[in-house]
Amino acid sequence: MVPERSQDSELLEIIDHKLVALIHELADANWSVDEVVLAIGSILETKWLPPARALEAARSSGSENFVSDSNEG
Numbered sequence: 001m002v003p004e005r006s007q008d009s010e011l012l013e014i015i016d017h018k019l020v021a022l023i024h025e026l027a028d029a030n031w032s033v034d035e036v037v038l039a040i041g042s043i044l045e046t047k048w049l050p051p052a053r054a055l056e057a058a059r060s061s062g063s064e065n066f067v068s069d070s071n072e073g
Contacts, residue, residue, distance in 0.1 A: 022036070022040075
C-alpha cells in the first residue's frame, strides 16, 4: 500500500528517517541490524497492520453517499 497524497511522500521520508535512527540506536546497543529489522516487521505485521487493514476494508465497504445521523448504533 503506497500513500496517494503528495504529503505522504514527506511522511514516508519522516518515517524512514525515524526507522534509520532507531536501527542505529539499537545497533549501538549491540543488536544486529537483521534482528532489529525483523522485530520491526514482526510488530508491524502482528500489532499495527491487521487493524489498519480492517479499518481500510470497513471504510471501502461503506456507501460513498452515507450521511450519519449519529444514530447508527
